[in-house]
Amino acid sequence: MNEIKPTQSIGVSKPLVDGPEKVSGKARYSSDFIPSDSLVGRIYRSPVSHAEIIEVDISEAQALPGVKAVITGDESDEPFGVLPIARFEYPLARDKVRYKGEPVACVAAVDVETAQKAIDLIKFKYNELPAYFTSEEAMAEGAVNIHDHREGNIERDVEFDLGETDEGLEAADLIMEETYNCAEIAQVQSEPHAAIAEYDIERDFMTVRASTQVPYYVHKMLAKTLKMEESKIRMIKPFVGGGFGCRTECLNVELICALVARAAKGTVRIVISREETFITHRGRPETDIDMKIGVKKDGTITAVDFKAIQRGGGYSGYGVVTILYAGGLMFGVYDLPAVRYRGLRVLTNTPPPGAMRGHGTTDVRYAFENLLDKIAIELDMDPIEIRRKNLLQGPKYETLNEMFINSYGLPECLDWVEKESGWKERRGKMGPYKGLGVACAHYPSGASKPVNWTGEPHATVHLKLDWDGSITLLTGAPEIGQGSTTMATQCAAEILGLDMSRFQSLTSDSKLTPKDNGSYSSRVTYMVGNASIDAATNLKNILVEAAAKKLEVKPEDVECLGEVYRAGTQDEGLTFNEVVQAALEGTGTITVKGNYDTMPESWGTKKYRGGAISGSMAYAYAAQVVEVSIDPDTFEIKVEKVWAAQDVGKALNPLSVEGQIEGSVWMGMGQAISEGTLYVNGLGITNNMLDYRVPTIVESPPIEVGIIESIDPHGPFGAKEAGETSLVAFIPALTNAIADALGVRPVDLPVTPDRLMELMENYEKTQEAAE
Amino acid sequence: MEYMPNFQLHRPTSAEEAVKLRSEEPEALYVAGGTDMIVNVRRGIEQPENLIDLSGVTELKTITEDDEGLHIGAGITLNEIATNEKIKADYQAVAEAAAAVAGITHQQYGTLGGNLCLDTRCLFYNQSEWWRQSNDYCMKERGDICHVAPGGKRCFAAFSGDVAPAMLVYQAEVELVGPEGSRRIPLSEMYQNDGMNHLTFNPGELLTVVHLPKALAGSPSRYEKARIRGSIDFPLAGTAVRLEMDGKKVKDIAIALTGVNPFPQIVKGTEDYIGKAFDDASLDALRDNVRKQAKPMKTTTVAPWYRRRVIGALARRLTEELAG
Numbered sequence A: 001m002n003e004i005k006p007t008q009s010i011g012v013s014k015p016l017v018d019g020p021e022k023v024s025g026k027a028r029y030s031s032d033f034i035p036s037d038s039l040v041g042r043i044y045r046s047p048v049s050h051a052e053i054i055e056v057d058i059s060e061a062q063a064l065p066g067v068k069a070v071i072t073g074d075e076s077d078e079p080f081g082v083l084p085i086a087r088f089e090y091p092l093a094r095d096k097v098r099y100k101g102e103p104v105a106c107v108a109a110v111d112v113e114t115a116q117k118a119i120d121l122i123k124f125k126y127n128e129l130p131a132y133f134t135s136e137e138a139m140a141e142g143a144v145n146i147h148d149h150r151e152g153n154i155e156r157d158v159e160f161d162l163g164e165t166d167e168g169l170e171a172a173d174l175i176m177e178e179t180y181n182c183a184e185i186a187q188v189q190s191e192p193h194a195a196i197a198e199y200d201i202e203r204d205f206m207t208v209r210a211s212t213q214v215p216y217y218v219h220k221m222l223a224k225t226l227k228m229e230e231s232k233i234r235m236i237k238p239f240v241g242g243g244f245g246c247r248t249e250c251l252n253v254e255l256i257c258a259l260v261a262r263a264a265k266g267t268v269r270i271v272i273s274r275e276e277t278f279i280t281h282r283g284r285p286e287t288d289i290d291m292k293i294g295v296k297k298d299g300t301i302t303a304v305d306f307k308a309i310q311r312g313g314g315y316s317g318y319g320v321v322t323i324l325y326a327g328g329l330m331f332g333v334y335d336l337p338a339v340r341y342r343g344l345r346v347l348t349n350t351p352p353p354g355a356m357r358g359h360g361t362t363d364v365r366y367a368f369e370n371l372l373d374k375i376a377i378e379l380d381m382d383p384i385e386i387r388r389k390n391l392l393q394g395p396k397y398e399t400l401n402e403m404f405i406n407s408y409g410l411p412e413c414l415d416w417v418e419k420e421s422g423w424k425e426r427r428g429k430m431g432p433y434k435g436l437g438v439a440c441a442h443y444p445s446g447a448s449k450p451v452n453w454t455g456e457p458h459a460t461v462h463l464k465l466d467w468d469g470s471i472t473l474l475t476g477a478p479e480i481g482q483g484s485t486t487m488a489t490q491c492a493a494e495i496l497g498l499d500m501s502r503f504q505s506l507t508s509d510s511k512l513t514p515k516d517n518g519s520y521s522s523r524v525t526y527m528v529g530n531a532s533i534d535a536a537t538n539l540k541n542i543l544v545e546a547a548a549k550k551l552e553v554k555p556e557d558v559e560c561l562g563e564v565y566r567a568g569t570q571d572e573g574l575t576f577n578e579v580v581q582a583a584l585e586g587t588g589t590i591t592v593k594g595n596y597d598t599m600p601e602s603w604g605t606k607k608y609r610g611g612a613i614s615g616s617m618a619y620a621y622a623a624q625v626v627e628v629s630i631d632p633d634t635f636e637i638k639v640e641k642v643w644a645a646q647d648v649g650k651a652l653n654p655l656s657v658e659g660q661i662e663g664s665v666w667m668g669m670g671q672a673i674s675e676g677t678l679y680v681n682g683l684g685i686t687n688n689m690l691d692y693r694v695p696t697i698v699e700s701p702p703i704e705v706g707i708i709e710s711i712d713p714h715g716p717f718g719a720k721e722a723g724e725t726s727l728v729a730f731i732p733a734l735t736n737a738i739a740d741a742l743g744v745r746p747v748d749l750p751v752t753p754d755r756l757m758e759l760m761e762n763y764e765k766t767q768e769a770a771e
Numbered sequence B: 001m002e003y004m005p006n007f008q009l010h011r012p013t014s015a016e017e018a019v020k021l022r023s024e025e026p027e028a029l030y031v032a033g034g035t036d037m038i039v040n041v042r043r044g045i046e047q048p049e050n051l052i053d054l055s056g057v058t059e060l061k062t063i064t065e066d067d068e069g070l071h072i073g074a075g076i077t078l079n080e081i082a083t084n085e086k087i088k089a090d091y092q093a094v095a096e097a098a099a100a101v102a103g104i105t106h107q108q109y110g111t112l113g114g115n116l117c118l119d120t121r122c123l124f125y126n127q128s129e130w131w132r133q134s135n136d137y138c139m140k141e142r143g144d145i146c147h148v149a150p151g152g153k154r155c156f157a158a159f160s161g162d163v164a165p166a167m168l169v170y171q172a173e174v175e176l177v178g179p180e181g182s183r184r185i186p187l188s189e190m191y192q193n194d195g196m197n198h199l200t201f202n203p204g205e206l207l208t209v210v211h212l213p214k215a216l217a218g219s220p221s222r223y224e225k226a227r228i229r230g231s232i233d234f235p236l237a238g239t240a241v242r243l244e245m246d247g248k249k250v251k252d253i254a255i256a257l258t259g260v261n262p263f264p265q266i267v268k269g270t271e272d273y274i275g276k277a278f279d280d281a282s283l284d285a286l287r288d289n290v291r292k293q294a295k296p297m298k299t300t301t302v303a304p305w306y307r308r309r310v311i312g313a314l315a316r317r318l319t320e321e322l323a324g
Helices: A019-024 A059-063 A114-120 A135-139 A166-172 A215-226 A251-265 A274-280 A319-328 A362-378 A384-390 A410-420 A484-496 A524-551 A576-584 A653-674 A726-741 A753-770 B015-024 B037-042 B078-083 B085-090 B090-098 B104-110 B112-116 B130-133 B163-169 B280-293 B305-324
Strands: A039-045 A051-057 A069-071 A103-107 A123-126 A154-163 A173-182 A196-201 A205-210 A233-236 A267-271 A285-294 A299-312 A339-346 A434-444 A461-466 A471-475 A504-506 A562-565 A588-597 A621-628 A637-647 A703-708 B008-010 B029-031 B050-053 B063-065 B071-072 B171-178 B182-188 B206-213 B221-226 B238-244 B251-256
Touching: A019 A637, A019 B078, A039 A114, A039 A251, A051 A103, A059 B251, A069 A114, A069 A251, A103 A114, A103 A251, A114 B037, A135 A299, A154 B305, A166 A285, A166 A299, A173 A274, A173 A362, A173 B130, A173 B171, A196 A251, A205 A215, A205 A251, A205 A524, A205 B071, A205 B085, A215 A233, A215 A251, A215 A267, A233 A319, A233 A461, A233 A562, A251 A637, A267 A562, A285 A362, A299 A319, A299 A362, A319 A339, A319 A362, A362 A434, A362 A726, A384 A410, A384 A434, A384 B112, A410 A434, A410 A621, A410 A703, A434 A726, A461 A484, A471 A484, A471 A524, A484 A504, A484 A524, A524 A588, A576 B037, A588 B221, A637 B238, A653 A703, A726 A753, A753 B305, B015 B171, B029 B037, B029 B221, B050 B238, B071 B085, B078 B090, B078 B104, B078 B112, B085 B090, B090 B163, B090 B221, B090 B238, B112 B163, B112 B206, B163 B238, B163 B251, B221 B305, B251 B305, B280 B305
Parallel strands: A039 A267, A205 A233, A299 A339, A471 A504, A637 A703, B008 B050, B029 B050
Antiparallel strands: A039 A103, A051 A123, A069 A103, A154 A339, A173 A285, A196 A205, A196 A267, A285 A299, A434 A621, A461 A471, A461 A588, A621 A637, B063 B071, B071 B206, B171 B182, B171 B206, B221 B238, B238 B251
């Protein structure tokens, strides 16, 4: 009897609960829903970058047999966008087109060939305007405004100066500065965007399935652009093949699909191509950074002064948040006594970027860590030591922008990578064309203030317990492959002491599951995990009450062992099913809910406008060491090995955490060495998986993962963010390793072999000239 | 993915039948593995009403050996070439080149014939219908201008097959079957320096067999390509080097290039090295000679100057390695 123990789920490596469907091919993604009566939707896209629309003549397309509907910007005059302050984008362009490939019209037809024929019959008349493909061109004197209400094509101009920056720089013994250009990158998630919309004309009811990370936001934007009651829409997120931020806001695809389905009075399916997915974009913006750091002789940072310019594309998207994150997230890794920031989000005639994994901070952190490394070399300091020198003085340290930091495992991360990589023994002794580099990073565990402020809790989880003793977990948290459903199940199972096999789950269906803001900014583990714990605790209380009544003891005397509830060790107790039966007496099926809300202390600073952005309940930390070798003839870069330590607070599922960290490293590697979109006159020339070079398994290095557990006091079982921080750390660790290997330091991203060869040759020339 | 347009698929079982079908439908295209062709069909670059699928032509799928040498059917897959013990032992660069094509799955489908007849490539050409239409097409396909060299009259689309240079250094010959019968020509004569029309085929001709001469069997060779990723990528620049030494002196040498011109080419002037020993100066001269003959244009996202630099460096490295 005494051996009975609650089943442990937290801290145990668990395969993902939705794994079997994916592995066996049974999982159904948006594009897999093909009702027999569904029509094919195809989008007519602008062939020009910037133009006033004179006319979109769809008459011939409409007349083509087999065409059920053709719609244009006339179909909806309601703009959409993720930020309430920046909704200027229409599902289909009205008045103007602002980037090549912007949707102008959509056809629904009986088959794809007819749809394409109809597309070919559309006549688009326009008056072309000057177009700007770089931030510099768009900001130039006399440039035409891409949006009337955004003078000079500036979407947002952010400024803050916290601490005494000028004094800090004056007090410095060494000031170094550098200018960085980081290419625009895309997620290249495995599933291109897809949507299927079923319009029920009798009930005026719309059901939409779409590949999205934010079904709630899509639901809201569907209602807005369709001008339908929110209650007349059902939004379902099926299996999704990766997000990484590319579908963290409502995209035009799902809105167009619903609009054309209503026009066609039926069901329409739109599955866009890889090229169109690139055009829909929402990746990381091209960013130009001027970084200046002042330090004392001993490496102590006295001030940071930096500027970031982001090429924001034709529409805002998350842009305002991105440019604010780029500034605010300078804080929180190191002890910075003074920071000055200027951030410009610029509108251009290119596809709009968005909130890609490592949102806002990645490029700026890259520049900072690259420059800090250079400073260490200049001061003849060990790059790990200069970082140690500037660590926060403990977790309760208050940053100038009032971050709420209650756990800080960065020192342990640095110790781990230093030891495991053999840093002290190997660095500087590896021979020519080989090197080691280090860098640090952090990332929030969800934005503490939601995009849509409604007063509702941040997260709500329902648990339904029925007569059969099974528990159904209902969550709106969008499972996009990151493991959120597994995580929520683990949290509930742990509280109840039950094996996870007692649980099933239902996710992201607006008619069944509670609302959730979505899978972005690494909010789900922290917020939904806590809500799941709350729900399970509430359920446990009900079960304990019922057991107490049955056992005729006080609730506080009942011991819950998961499958057995008993009153003391001598009691045989009740089985779980007996407790369930007792609990259901008189009430029937039990549904409990759990909520989570952030604490006001975490809502960011009021010292500057937009200071709420970067406020979070907790920050995860990473340190990474990268080992590289470089081919002396071709300058091809080989990442030999990576040591990635991340303070995730608590690894709820170590298997999943390892996967997230490895994936982060790998994605960071793409941005570092090979990825970048390129445009020729605004036409994306790398919009395919051959010319946009995501690393392959051949490039995938051995990755040693070091999980550091600082146990965050407010996190679910102490957990924090696990899926973004390590991406941010990889990029500077890589360039710092290259600098160690070659003596020449890459600045612009990606560090392709041709760029590296050019850098090396210029470096050799200056060396020769010096001699 | 762009949708697949409708076309009539023909499935002949002999080369003769394939050639006959082609002569009846002059606009028809031969398709073997389809790894490159089908992408172009989906993109509307090729708009065939008839496709002649060669996968059922078993006579193209044999490798035979006689006193003359090795005869490899054009339908042999790249994977079969990469793993064939005889080819690996006697014509090493050929096996290495086949193993360097795209990724392993492409090698399972892609054929020798397909790789040798690969269409030339250019950033402004290998794009979707919408893309090319938005960019006014180009002289290689439906348009008038060249976006790589505006104002120019020539097309610079780059030949990007990996296997051709390896075959060229072994003086391979090819069998072409057409309505008028078959002919055998050196592989080098199958190509010409024109990105729009880089194959010298007569109308309707089909490549059936590649002959590798016995005289050169076992002659040491290597193939290497520069690329950004270790898989998938076409060569930014690729080179095959065959080098036989007699003690310290060069007995025979051949170098061929791919990815840097509209056709795979044999580097001229290598006979000057015969009878001499290599030193740093002569290796540098070889490298510079290779660079001079490579004329990459802006047909990829990677800078032409880099491709020229790197092809010289690779040729030098392989030569030095083979010289021992």
